[in-house]
Amino acid sequence: MTLRFIGAALLIFAAVSLPAVAKTTRHPVSTPIAIAVSINGAPLNVEPPPRFVGGRLLVPVRRILDALGLPFDRRGKTITTQAGDRTITLTADSELRGVLYAPLRFFSAGLGASAEYDSRSKTVEIISSLLGHSSVVSVAGGGREYMGVVQAVDNDSRPPAITVTSGASVKTLRISPGAHVLVNDAAANTTVPGSLESVHVGDYAKISVRKDGSVDRVIDSFASSHGRIAAINGNTILLNDGQVIVPTGVTALSLNGEGARTTDLQVGDAVDVRYNLETSEIREIIASRKAPTGMVAAGSVEIESIEPSLSRPLRQGDSFSITMHATPGGQARFDVGAYFTGLAMTESSPGVYTGRYTIPRGANFASAPIFGHLNVHGTEAPRAQSLNEISASSLPPGVNDIAPEQGQTVNNPQPSIYATFTAGAVPVSPSSVVLIVNGHDVTASTTRTARFVEYHPLSAYGDGPVRVTVRVGDQAGNATSKSWTFTIRTH
Template identity: 25%
Template sequence: MSHADFVRALRARCSAAGAGVGCGPAGAASAQMVRVIVNGSSVAFDQPPIVTVGRVLIPLRGVFEQLGAFVQWNPANNTILATRAGTEVQLTIGSRIAFVNGSQVTLDVPAMVGAGRTLVPLRFVSEAMGAHVQWESVSRTVYVTSSGAAQPVPPRVIQPPPAPRQSVIQGSVVRVDTGASRLYVQQGDQVYTVIVTADPAISGPSGSISLSQLRVGDAVTVTMNPQGHAIAIRSTTAGQQPPADVRITSVTHNAQGAMRVGDTLTVRMRGTPGGDAHFTIEGVTGAVPMTERQSGVYVGRYTIPSPFLVQTARVLVTLNVDGRVATALAPTPITVSGSANATLAILSPASGTSVGTPVVVRGIATPGARVTVRVDYRGTVLLFPVSGTYGEATTTADASGNWQVSIWPSVRIPNATLTITAQAEDPLGREATPVTVQATQG
């Protein structure tokens, strides 16, 4: 029986009995979109390849003759024999047992008949004959390349990955943690944590340096990715010899007692030469410039401009040399009193007004002054003149100079004339001029 007669007989048997061994299985999918390219040339089939159990089966002669194989059909035992370059492959229709150069091999899927054509597993036969097989799932194409032939590469468009966004921070190092491979950089009010896991390019003024060579205070520019990993670190100060410390060795001033309006405070400081210096008086004035009169000797002056009182004010001196700063306090604080006497005034009651009970007196004085208020009365009771003192009270003016007292009369005399007298003594022991107000008992 010829191969064509065998195929026709087998097709008739499959049609009568249904799908079975040696027939195209009911679950086999016609791979209309499957293309086969052998050594760069597309192969045309009158029966399209099919895919079954994940394997591509193709018509017997289409591919193998292009590979230079000689194909024979043996109708006596329904076997196929293909030979090429000393390699012999034998398959049997419907059997998963095959032979390569006489050695038995078990197939995933047997050779079979489909649509009047004998179909054989493409990969097994091709590779058994020394060809290379590649499946391209996107285009559903099988590339078969025989020995010595270059394998064609299917065209594809490769989109380049988007460039990662980078950020650059410029600031100063506030901490170096070599154990955790972390660098902490302050830019303005924000402190950034930089991860230095790989070995980014760290450059200093004299060339490449390591993370451990960075020091607190070094100026750095860091380029990092969105995950906070350093890409490059550049420092303009790392590895340099640290500058000498700025020092203040002494601070003196000329205040011997309380300073008053028009007095001039002279502050003298000795320290590192070549800097900018100023002093402040706590509670009195801000930065007063100091001039370097000779190397390392700075002098500044301040004249008390207006009346006020400040006790034990500290004098603070600041020296700045190339961005390095030192501060020091004068060993002796000063007292500033802008007036010769303590101040005192009664704000309420006003002269000639009527007061109730108790008699409430309010006023102002030098901050911290001790204020004493006395209320005297003079009037008539049953046409008889009477006079005396309602009472006396003492208080202390607050930081703003405000004070207030309340005096309860031992006896209330309607329409009596009240003489309210206030006296004050400030913290320096200076007495204010007494003040008097007359009011009427309501």
């Protein structure tokens, strides 16, 4: 996968006329040096590879721990792993596109490994005695945890199954009734209950199996982004937020629910991009485009129109109806973009077909049109597309950076207090943001946007703890909160 930000985009699209893009702060672009990795003398395929950023060599953490057979439990930038009877807690300080990186001393100081960089061969060499299974970890209670990239999801069999791969290891697991599914979007920093329909090929999955062999829990992890196409140059796509997207051979690309190529896309198309959390490979690009107005196919079997009853952003449990006007006496069905397809409709009166849909757990999509299908006595009508689109999210916004940080001590009695937000498919609603400091609602004195809230106290606080709570919701009504405490000490 190739993923760079606006600095690189300006070079790539120098010959393309682009709309103005607001200046944003991005991670520094790494020096383009191909760096290999070997573990105990054996080459390890690491994608994305180690990279130099700001003169520092950074190595992706999870891929190395997986190769050593060590569990990976992440909380922010703190990582906990288990080696025999030892619990090891480490901190990695760099994150690029949802992938956590650390300098070589992370592995030498934290794991007691020999970690060196050979500049002649451009190879990171790690030698460690902490070796285990490459994709299976024993857990408390006699159970096991399987980890790897999702290769297949079979929702049609009973019970359904998930196949994960890690290196040469391939494991298919039957998902027990009652197994818990959690969906983790690392880009939005959110984890919510989901369903197997939320698990996509290319995601990274951790599947916990009880001692009796039944599956207890599935944690599905990925990173996603949403935007509109600002420019296209060959196989390279520039989004309106400055991201440069280059599909690869493993990327599934669709436009309005049908298979597509990059050349089929246009400026202004809405896109959902889904990345593998560990490799940052682009695994899925789902594009949608509004239907042109006044376009009705002529013929003996036709669909005049199809529209949803709602066009506002929706959340889990929200329902909407769909009405389609078409040739009477047929069998009708509808799709919600490329996400949910083949949904039944009934003919409520001659030529009027209706259906209803409820947003399920784990749904997270933007600007999805409704597609209508009709078959009358074996004759298929041309597919119809709604003018209005549906956006939905069951993921609340994430609260990412905060300042002052949890546990921090500052010597300024009037510190600037802020928090930044990351939304899923549905944007943050600035009017939903509430900031409470030491039990007082100071929201009226803040600056609120869809990306951050900032507060500059008008009077000084006394020395001691300062307790902060921020609440934020998106336009669909999903809400979350975060609380933290810092300390003021002026003398």
